Amino acid sequence: MERIVTKKTITGALLGLFLSLSALAQTAQKPNEFYFKEANTSFYFIKFLEQNFSTEESQMASFSFLIFKIHGSGDITDVQYIGGLYNPVFAVIKSAILKSKPMWTTPKRDPKAYKWVVIPYYGGTYKQWKGNDLALSTYSSFEELNNRLKRDIQHMYMTLPLGGIGFEKAEE
DSSP states (O other): OHHHHHHHHHHHHHHHHHHHHHHHHHHSOOTTOOEETTBSSSHHHHHHHHHTSOGGGOOSOEEEEEEEEEETTSOEEEEEEEESOOHHHHHHHHHHHHHTGGGEEOOTTOTTOEEEEEEEEEESBGGGOOTTHHHHHHHHHHHHHHHHHGGGGGGEEEOOOBOOBTSOOOOO
16 A cells, blocks of 8 residues: 555656646747747637638538648748648638738747647537547547658647637637
């Protein structure tokens, strides 16, 4: 019994230390980072996309990742998606992503720097999903994301999700 309590105590302490360090690392602004509206959070970026895109335009239930590369120069390139996103919806979201260019703070002194920004996207309504389709769609999208960005995973930043009708919206 003593051994179990000791393992739980050590595990809890290590977990607490990890979470503390993780939170500290995420809130400490680094001079060579990329920020939307000078904030170290994806909340404002997702709100910007929601203002420039009507989730009602997405009628199909789908899970996708929207991906783009932002460079130290401020340029946005390689806008693409993984998953079952409806092409007209992608065109509207891509346009909104490109409109966001002047709002990013980038390490201008390092034009070789870049960041892959990954946006989880839920299309349609939650009521359209049947059985474990959402889980399977999410799993296959994560698998493809891993395959595409495998060598660049350290340069990836995942935002809050952009949700469809009936999914929770980003809250501050």
